[in-house]
Amino acid sequence: MKPAFFLIILLLAPVAAYADSERQDNPVTALGWVAIASGLLGTVPYILYNRVKKISVVELGGGDQITRDLAMQYKPLLNVHMALNIIGFTAGAVHGILLIEDLDTISLSLAIVMTVLTITGIILRFSSGNLRVFTKLVHNQVILSGLLVVLIILHVTSML
């Protein structure tokens, strides 16, 4: 029951791509916006949550009720992070493949960074030991997330 509900909600996310197709002459462009939106939704709240949790541990201590309540939310929030980013990656990848003709170096850089973050994220979820330490160090690197944001901005502005 729960997984089914989860799946149905997830499937509603890309509907935005079709909602715009009447107005916009190219729905594939809308797919790019879906990728950006689901990436933001999947990542910004997750990073904020982790910051708040860390602050709670430092300020209130691990035993405090607030810290414990926050810790309880880890798994569901991680699931949202993974699900929305996989949707975002898929939407972005389809968007890129359909517009492959217009490939430029910014788009290529963006595709590379997206792919690295997604692959390390998936490995991180299913690995252990050295591989997990390695992928965690790569995936959690601010430089890569920051680079992703910069490239998205460059990519969008270069299309105007």
Next chain:
Amino acid sequence: MKPSILAGLVLVAVLATNPNLATFAQEDDDDRESLGLTEREREREHDDDSASGGLTGLVLIGTIIAILGVGGYAAYKVIRIRSKASKPKAT
């Protein structure tokens, strides 16, 4: 299978088979061939890509360097941790 992975696969299937996507070929459309995967109408002239080529080339090189740098740093860290862990505790 994880719901999230399943959802990703379903999304690909939906997108790939959706007849409303303008990019996929219509039967009565002369300009499009096969699936039309790489074909779409050009809204604007293809202006000279090299206009900003020098700068954007740097973006790509910077990206690759950043990824290799992060990968190298992570590998270095893992090796450091391993060699420290395998050494005897008392020195």
